[in-house]
Amino acid sequence: MKPAPFEYVIAESWDAAAALLAEHGDDAVILAGGQSLVPVMNFRLAQPAVLVDVNPVADGAYLRIDADRLRVGALTRHVRFEAPQVGGPLGALFPRVARHIAHLPIRMRGTFGGSLAHADPASEWCTLARTFDAVMVARSVRGDRRIDASDYFQAALVNDLADDEVLREIELPALGPDWACGFAEFNRRAGDFAIVQSVAAFELHDGRIVDARIGIGGAAEVPWRADTAEAVLAGAIPSASLFEEAGAAAAESVGELMTDRQASAEMRRDLVRVMVSRALEDALAAGVER
Amino acid sequence: MTRISLRVNSVDHDIEVEPRHSLADALRDRCGLTGTHLGCEHGVCGACTVLVGDEPVRACLMFAVQADGRAVRTVEGLDDDGAFNALQQAFHEQHALQCGYCTPGMLMLATWLVERGTPVSDDELREVMSSNLCRCTGYRNILRAVRSVLDGAGS
Ligand SMILES: Cc1cc2nc3c(=O)[nH]c(=O)nc-3n(C[C@H](O)[C@H](O)[C@H](O)COP(=O)(O)OP(=O)(O)OC[C@H]3O[C@@H](n4cnc5c(N)ncnc54)[C@H](O)[C@@H]3O)c2cc1C
Ligand code: FES
Ligand code: FES
Numbered sequence: 001m002k003p004a005p006f007e008y009v010i011a012e013s014w015d016a017a018a019a020l021l022a023e024h025g026d027d028a029v030i031l032a033g034g035q036s037l038v039p040v041m042n043f044r045l046a047q048p049a050v051l052v053d054v055n056p057v058a059d060g061a062y063l064r065i066d067a068d069r070l071r072v073g074a075l076t077r078h079v080r081f082e083a084p085q086v087g088g089p090l091g092a093l094f095p096r097v098a099r100h101i102a103h104l105p106i107r108m109r110g111t112f113g114g115s116l117a118h119a120d121p122a123s124e125w126c127t128l129a130r131t132f133d134a135v136m137v138a139r140s141v142r143g144d145r146r147i148d149a150s151d152y153f154q155a156a157l158v159n160d161l162a163d164d165e166v167l168r169e170i171e172l173p174a175l176g177p178d179w180a181c182g183f184a185e186f187n188r189r190a191g192d193f194a195i196v197q198s199v200a201a202f203e204l205h206d207g208r209i210v211d212a213r214i215g216i217g218g219a220a221e222v223p224w225r226a227d228t229a230e231a232v233l234a235g236a237i238p239s240a241s242l243f244e245e246a247g248a249a250a251a252e253s254v255g256e257l258m259t260d261r262q263a264s265a266e267m268r269r270d271l272v273r274v275m276v277s278r279a280l281e282d283a284l285a286a287g288v289e290r
Numbered sequence: 291m292t293r294i295s296l297r298v299n300s301v302d303h304d305i306e307v308e309p310r311h312s313l314a315d316a317l318r319d320r321c322g323l324t325g326t327h328l329g330c331e332h333g334v335c336g337a338c339t340v341l342v343g344d345e346p347v348r349a350c351l352m353f354a355v356q357a358d359g360r361a362v363r364t365v366e367g368l369d370d371d372g373a374f375n376a377l378q379q380a381f382h383e384q385h386a387l388q389c390g391y392c393t394p395g396m397l398m399l400a401t402w403l404v405e406r407g408t409p410v411s412d413d414e415l416r417e418v419m420s421s422n423l424c425r426c427t428g429y430r431n432i433l434r435a436v437r438s439v440l441d442g443a444g445s
Contacts (some may be wrong), residue, residue: 034353103418104418263312
């Protein structure tokens, strides 16, 4: 369980990281928190020739609201999201999601950008990014490229980043005060990866839902937005039966469900139904609290 | 080989490592400090937990070169001149270990929690310590030991 030999180089800026990737081509990979990459290297499932350590990148970790966008620096550690960092409904959602990621020491090292780059099907941050149509900002020697979440996730552990691109920022919408956001996840032990998880959010005007987002992770190879379930919510008044109906619509809409030793495709479909309605309940409760 | 310097339990170690050597391997094989244990080597068990700066780190998932110039604390640094410190004494009294394999990692994680100095609820204590696996004691005694030190430190 020891990694194969590699050359270790440090990047102190995103430009330096991009230059190193351009120089080494697909022999080089980025090292962020190391909480996914190093296990994979210890198993020798990955044997990169060059490791570009971006931990020393200056100003790589931040969370800030900038007009109607919420900008997250790729190096922001998971633990930063456990305490409220920014206001608004999304700021209130972050701690409830972050606590589901692994265990505290892993959250103190692992990064938001690392999760998106790793693109695990059950990654909380990937599901959240897909739900809210995040934009991934990738730096290369050619400059910045913006990638929509709908194009970014391609398959389990596969994303749209080119070999010479480093993810430097993730942009989310800074949701207004009329939004309510919720989360639910099913796994067998605290700290494990989710079997199925859901992020759900809706905007309320005069007691009616005028816009809704439902994202699902862990069920299929890539995080998924359940637009048929979103349509069920549009124009309706929140209620337990409405949320159940949306859950059922989401369960029907998910295409290729995964089967593994943790759960069959049928079990995942049923979990989608339940997780979506629970995430909606969580959103309603969070909205009422404020 | 790369030359790095680690300050481990207040002692400087100038050592040569390959970039692929984990911090845990460097501590064990280059510094001769075998108290840090390796269980799974993929981040699941927490046996390798040490403190880097002030943070608990899985030393199987950090390369030694990444800790160059940093202060590291391991289980060897806990005792008070050969006597158990409060946490070690509590583990002893509460029967918080059997085979002892997980104990160095448990102690270092608990050291971080105790030194953090903020109130810790029982739920939070469970949540934090659930990071590390023990195959022998069944956790209750471990939680009881850490709780007794947290309560003592608070009074
Ligand atoms: C025991 C355990 C349990 C876990 N449970 C969960 C869980 O429940 N949910 C969850 O989401 N995660 C979980 N994780 C993974 C953890 O969240 C990782 O932190 C995360 O997946 C990767 O982030 P990282 O910063 O550690 O990235 P690294 O491990 O450093 O890198 C991961 C991959 O992304 C690439 N990469 C990293 N940063 C960039 C960048 N800026 N630009 C381009 N490429 C980049 C790397 O080259 C590598 O391929 C768990 C990990 C462990 C060890
Ligand atoms: S040996 Fe490091 S977590 Fe198991
Ligand atoms: S005492 Fe044996 S593994 Fe914990």
